[in-house]
Amino acid sequence: MLKLVYMFSTILLLVLLIVIIPTAVAAIIGAPLALTRKRQVKDIIKKAALKPGQIFYELGCGTGRMMIAFSKQANIRVIGFELSPLFYIFSLLNLKIHRVKNYELYLKDFFGANLNKADIVFCFLMPKALAKLRSKFEKELKPGAKIISPGFKIKGWHPYLVIKDSKNLPVYFYRR
Numbered sequence: 001m002l003k004l005v006y007m008f009s010t011i012l013l014l015v016l017l018i019v020i021i022p023t024a025v026a027a028i029i030g031a032p033l034a035l036t037r038k039r040q041v042k043d044i045i046k047k048a049a050l051k052p053g054q055i056f057y058e059l060g061c062g063t064g065r066m067m068i069a070f071s072k073q074a075n076i077r078v079i080g081f082e083l084s085p086l087f088y089i090f091s092l093l094n095l096k097i098h099r100v101k102n103y104e105l106y107l108k109d110f111f112g113a114n115l116n117k118a119d120i121v122f123c124f125l126m127p128k129a130l131a132k133l134r135s136k137f138e139k140e141l142k143p144g145a146k147i148i149s150p151g152f153k154i155k156g157w158h159p160y161l162v163i164k165d166s167k168n169l170p171v172y173f174y175r176r
Contacts, residue, residue, distance in 0.1 A: 040168045041069045044148060047161060047173060050074035054119035057081070059110040059133070064091030066122050067105075068098045077102045079118075081110035115140040124150045131155050141176040148173055 050056075052075040058066050061080030071078045078100065082088040088107040095103055106113065111132065115121060118141060123133065134154055137147060147154065151169040161173035 040150075040163070040171065041066070043163055044150075044171055045070060045073045047163060047171075048120055048146060048148065050076055050120070052076065055079065055117050056120045056122065057113075057115060057118040059113075059121060059123040060125055060129075061091050061105070062087050062124075064094040064105070066124075067091070067103060068094060068100055070120075070122075071100045071102065072098075075102075076119075077104075079104045079106075081106050081108055081113050083107070083109050111136070116142065118142075118145055120146045120148065122148045125152070127152045127155065137176060143176055145176040146173060147176065 048070075050070070050073055054074070054076045056067070056070045056076050056078045058064075058078070058080045061067055061082045064080060067078040067080045070076060080091060080103070082091055082105070085107060088105065092105055095105065115136065121137070121141070123130065125133070130149060130152055131154075134156065137145075137154075141147070148171060150171045153159070153172050154174060157174050159172040159174050163171040163173075
């Protein structure tokens with residue numbers, strides 16, 4: 001019985017260390033899981049004006065839903081970053097289930113990622129994370145790259161487009 005309790009405690013500790021703690025850290029430094037409403041996704045994609053061959057980055061990809069949606073709309077490459085092992089696995093499975101072929105998915109902090117190849121960056125993040133990303137965007141994104149931020153503005157920048165309706169959070173579109 002004591003061996004069973006020890007084994008259960010060890011497994012619980014491993015789950016805590018490997019899954020729960022990184023998920024909590026990801027929520028604190030970026031944002032907790034927040035899904036863009038399905039009816040809003042089509043409008044975002046339409047307004048993003050995708051072109052074949054473009055590269056879409058999702059910072060904090062959560063379930064991979066936006067990566068899947070963008071990849072299905074145009075012949076583009078999608079790249080996602082997720083810090084939570086739990087959501088990374090979920091995203092990976094979701095991408096495979098939806099047969100997305102042209103993707104890269106990284107289990108890493110997007111603050112350390114190089115964004116210089118991005119044509120479009122999607123980031124449903126908290127204002128603190130967006131403020132920290134602003135200088136990274138200014139240094140790394142090529143001129144003309146688009147940044148899409150649902151829910152929160154990037155302080156000090158002026159969006160070229162805002163999608164607003166009474167049922168959803170606003171979505172801010174910026175151009176580097």
